[in-house]
Amino acid sequence: MKALLAALLFVLGGWTPAQAHKPSDSYLSISVSDSGISGQWDIALRDLEFAIGVDADGNGEITWGEVRAKHSEIAAYALARLALRGDGAPCAIEPGAQQIDDHTDGAYTVLPLAIRCAKAPAQLAIDYTLFADIDPQHRGLLNLQALGITRTAVLGPQAPTQTFELKAVSRWTQFIDYAREGVWHIWIGFDHILFLLSLLLPAVLLWRGQQAQQWQPAGTFRQAFVDVFKIVTAFTLAHSITLSLATLGFVSLPSRWVESAIAASVVLAALNNVWPVFHSRRWMVAFGFGLIHGFGFASVLVDLGLPREALALALVGFNLGVEGGQLAIVAAFLPLAFALRRTAFYRRAVMVGGSVAIAAVAGIWLAERLFNFKLLPF
């Protein structure tokens, strides 16, 4: 009758245990560094009481004295249920002096672990069977830190053995990863490309303001190259400054305004080609607006996530990537534009038509970003 009532009471009524209790968890942290492997294992006193009996006098209160008396038994019990293997070879685990810690659901014994594997492992296997025989619902929450990378996993009877790759992530690979992100970002960041193109389009031309009110072909490649060089350098310097400042947290601007300002910069740069205001010293324009574009790059870098231990590395890598991507665009653009500079096609269709088109697209971006709607698919 009682069990029957239980069914109807707790299911028809919804079973609502007082959940200040939670299921049994242990917390296993393992940290792999150049100097070796260490660990810490927090195990609930309540679970240990059920497994091996810690409350010696049975009065319902576990005291520090009672726990202390059981330290070696606790360590032996726990370590018989944890095995680590580095690249297949068993690692030795030495327990240290236990302490006490409070987690949300009660007191835990804190068991330090000194772990010795034959050599620095590239792969770590963990066999975890703590309390598997007395509480299959028990889980070990693993926090594995290896060479700056943190991994979490849930250990328990559902997956008694789990293997983790610890391949050392070299600083170089990390650097390359961020550089690649930088290149990738400038290539798919159409607003940056269009801004740069708007400034570069006139570089193979010269403005004959007094006489003709029109663009004329530049005389020498050297002239064009110097112009481009100044623009790209100014843009790079400027966005490097703000990228660094924003990433390191010295300055922060609301992203909507940054994005809107970037769109506005593209509109202005493009219109400047049709109705020139700045025809020489466009590098100053590049510098001024470059400051804004830097904030845009910074938010991408923040989205990617920054490794705390290699912040400068990530920053430099990403920035160099952006520059590399930019230079590739310039390298493709300059010879082509220089070759075409005398044609009406370049001066009308590309220079004027292209600039108007860029201004139009950027104008829509500007509206989209200011008023938060979506019109263009890119």
Next chain:
Amino acid sequence: MDTLRVQRPDAHTRASRKITQPAAFCRQGRPAACIQRPLGPVEFRVLPTACRMSPPPCLSLPRDLPRLVATALAAWALAAVAAPHVPSSDAQVLERVPARAVDAGVRDLQALRTAWRANPRDADLAVQLARRYIDQAAANGDPRYIGYAQATLSAWWTEPAPPMAVRVQRAVLRQYGHQFTEALADLDAAVQAEPANAEAWSWLAAIHLVRADYAAAARGCEGLAPLTTPLLAAGCRAAVDSLTGRAEPAAAALSAALKAAGDAGPEERLWALTRLAEIAERRGDMAAAERSFREALALGVADVYLQAAYADFLLDRGRPAEVLTLLKDGARADVLLLRLALAAKAANDPRGAGWTRDLAARFDAARARGDRTHEKEEARFALALQGDTSRALMLARSNYAVQREAADARILLEAALAARKPDAAAPAREWLSTNRVESVVLRSLADKLGGLR
């Protein structure tokens, strides 16, 4: 309503904890709206902690910044509880456990455990011990006992056809873990082999009710009726009828059965009164609902479910101050803590912030071990206390795929309404219309959702 059951971690959740899925990064208003970036093996190098924990499909700053920060802080808080120390004296009490020297019940249980350990394949002993542990779990709400009970059945846990008594207990434990299909298979086999197994029939009816299979639940009640008290039989039928277009006769029949059952114990009466209150509330007869709730509370039996249900009733009536009084001692239970936090918010009580923080920590702890049995409560928490509509809807949908009681439908409808996504609540609306469910609140929510189209 408000079931909180212990559950075995779901395989998918576990996997996603280890293997970070390809994440996409985006910035608001970027020309390339979302940069897809297959992360593969490099992912751990570049991802911030927050992404590693649970990769959202697409991040956008600054909209997601609060969430990222919150997740990172939660993860950090979980880790940073750590402040290992050496207690100042041997006499310092660190933990309270059942006192075997004082409590004969504890000693009994231990003796039974010792006997079972000597003979772990003895089905009678194992079932006896499992029942005791399940009772403990129900009585003091400690889900560890569900794990202990499972361990006693470990000799048969994966067997296709264990002894019937083992099989029924295995079903009970499986339903705690929301493994309803497996539990039903065990129970079907049990009632076929033993048609007079009242326990199996009652669990069968109960699980079908949770799954909203009312025809099957009615069959369960029929099987149970000749084997139990008239009151429980009537309650079982009323639970089915009240959700299938016959709420008024259901209430009348249960009411009559309660009057006739003069000898019923307080627990049984409390259960029947709570059902009556809920049926009346759904029908919109708030005065009758309040009478039944109060009568049930007056029985003086501590019952978390009843308290939670009455607290919800009061919250709906705009009487949060009464909730704060009703639950002033109940902060240990998650479900009650949730009601306290909701009431505090409604009443502008300064204690609300602390309760909300505690709840967040409890949900984080459950998530850390891959437990998904709290989704209904967490959905309500996300919706009402965190204002995270999309997360609330995600949780409510995921929960509704497993449990389909009135409360599950309600949070799904509410979350869909808040997110202005009527289609997301289609299963709940279909449930309402197919079964002709009579519920003033649910109908009005469904109508509002219909108006969104």
